[in-house]
Amino acid sequence: MNTGEPPLPVAIVAGLHTDARRSAVEEILRTVPGSVALHHDLSGATDRSVRRTVRDATGPLDSGEAPLTNDCACCALRADLVPELLRLAAGGGHRLAVVELWDSVEPQAMAELIAAEGAPLALTGVATAIDPAGVVPYLANADDLAEAGLAAAPTDQRTVADTFARQLEYPTLIAVADDTACDEPADDGDLALLAQLTPGARRVRLGRGALGPALLGGFDVEAAAVRQHPACALLPQDSDEHGVSTLVWRRERPFHPGRLHAALEDLTCAAARSRGRFWLADRPDTLLSWDAAGGALCVESAGPWLAALPDAAWEMVPAERRVAASLDWHPVHGDRRQHLTFTSPGLDRENLLALLDSCLLTDAEYALGPAGWKHLSHAFDDLLDTVA
Structure with a gap:
C-alpha cells in the first residue's frame, strides 16, 4: 500500500x-x-x-x-x-x-x-x-x-x-x-x-x-x-602486485574434454580463487561456468552460447550479455571462448599457462571440426549429469 x-x-x-x-x-x-x-x-x-x-x-x-x-x-x-x-x-x-x-x-x-x-x-x-x-x-x-x-x-x-x-x-x-x-x-x-x-x-x-x-x-x-552471470561476469583483471597475481587466460579454441578433465585437480589447486566461463569440444553449444575456491571446483551449465541460439531468441537475452558477446565475437565460433581467471598469492603463472594451453585441441584435433569433435571422449558427462 x-x-x-x-x-x-x-x-x-x-x-x-x-x-x-x-x-x-x-x-x-x-x-x-x-x-x-x-x-x-x-x-x-x-x-x-x-x-x-x-x-x-x-x-x-x-x-x-x-x-x-x-x-x-x-x-x-x-x-x-x-x-x-x-x-x-x-x-x-x-x-x-x-x-x-x-x-x-x-x-x-x-x-x-x-x-x-x-x-x-x-x-x-x-x-x-x-x-x-x-x-x-x-x-x-x-x-x-x-x-x-x-x-x-x-x-x-x-x-x-x-x-x-x-x-x-x-x-x-x-x-x-x-x-x-x-x-x-x-x-x-x-x-x-x-x-x-x-x-x-x-x-x-x-x-x-x-x-x-x-x-x-x-x-x-x-x-x-x-x-x-558466467556469460558476462565482471572478472578480475590481469595483475601482479605485492606477491599476489591474477592470471587472465583467454583463448578461442575449445578444450579437449579428456585432457581438461585429467587436469582438473591441478587447475583447481593452482589458485586461491578461480572463476570464468569455458567451452568443450564435445559440447559446443553449452556455456560452462568455472567456480573454484578452497581446492573445490564447481562446473555447471549456464545455458547456451548466444551463437547457438536462433536470432529470434536474442531479444530475450539481457542487453548487457549481447554487448559483452559482441565485443569478442569470433567469425566462426561467435561468443564461444575460454575466459578463466586465477587469483592467488605465489601464483605459478608460467606452469599454469602451460597446463591450460595443453588442454586445448591440437591443430590436428581442431581441424576435425564439430562433426569430428563429437567423437572425442565425453569425460564431463558424469560431472554435468547430462547425456552428450
Whole structure:
C-alpha cells in the first residue's frame, strides 16, 4: 500500500568475519541518525526457532522469534525478514534499516527478496564486511559449513571458501576492518588480494564514518545479477602486485574434454580463487561456468552460447550479455571462448599457462571440426549429469 510516505531505505551488511560485520553495523548506527539494525541469529536453529533482534545506537529495541520452516533456518529468515522490515517502515521515524545477515547467509538472495517487495522498502546498498588478514585463510577453508557450525539448513552443502567468495563478489561495497579491530594486521599482500578479487567494488575503511552514507547511494539488483552471470561476469583483471597475481587466460579454441578433465585437480589447486566461463569440444553449444575456491571446483551449465541460439531468441537475452558477446565475437565460433581467471598469492603463472594451453585441441584435433569433435571422449558427462 502506498501511503505517500517515502520508502524506508534498507541496506544489507553480510560477512563470515563476524567481528568485522558487527563493527560495520555499529559504525552505521553511530553515524547515520535514525538508523536501526535488524538481525536474525541462525545459530540457535537447533531449538526450532530463529532469534530476531532490532537495535539502534542506544541498544536493543525489540526481539522475538521466527519459527523454523522445514527445518531450515535460512527459510525462516526469508519468511520473517520482509514482514519485519515492513513493520519498521510502517512505524516511521527511521532513516535507514540495516539488515545484518548471519555469518553464512549470502547477500544476493536477500537483496533480491527485499528489492522484489518494492515500496514501502527501497534497497539502497549492499556491503560485505571483512578482516583483510582473513581473506586467504577463508578462501583456503574447504570445510563444509556444517562442519564449521555455519550451515543454514540440513541440506546446506556449501563450503566456507565458496560461501566467502560469493559474499565478496556480489556487493558494490566492501567494508574493510581497521587494523586496530583485527586479530592480526593486514599486510600489503592481503590488501592486494582483496583488491584483485573485487574489481567492481568500492572498498571503505571502517572507523572513518564513510560506510553509512555510502550505503544510501542505491543498489541495482538486476545489474548485480548480470555481474554474477558466467556469460558476462565482471572478472578480475590481469595483475601482479605485492606477491599476489591474477592470471587472465583467454583463448578461442575449445578444450579437449579428456585432457581438461585429467587436469582438473591441478587447475583447481593452482589458485586461491578461480572463476570464468569455458567451452568443450564435445559440447559446443553449452556455456560452462568455472567456480573454484578452497581446492573445490564447481562446473555447471549456464545455458547456451548466444551463437547457438536462433536470432529470434536474442531479444530475450539481457542487453548487457549481447554487448559483452559482441565485443569478442569470433567469425566462426561467435561468443564461444575460454575466459578463466586465477587469483592467488605465489601464483605459478608460467606452469599454469602451460597446463591450460595443453588442454586445448591440437591443430590436428581442431581441424576435425564439430562433426569430428563429437567423437572425442565425453569425460564431463558424469560431472554435468547430462547425456552428450
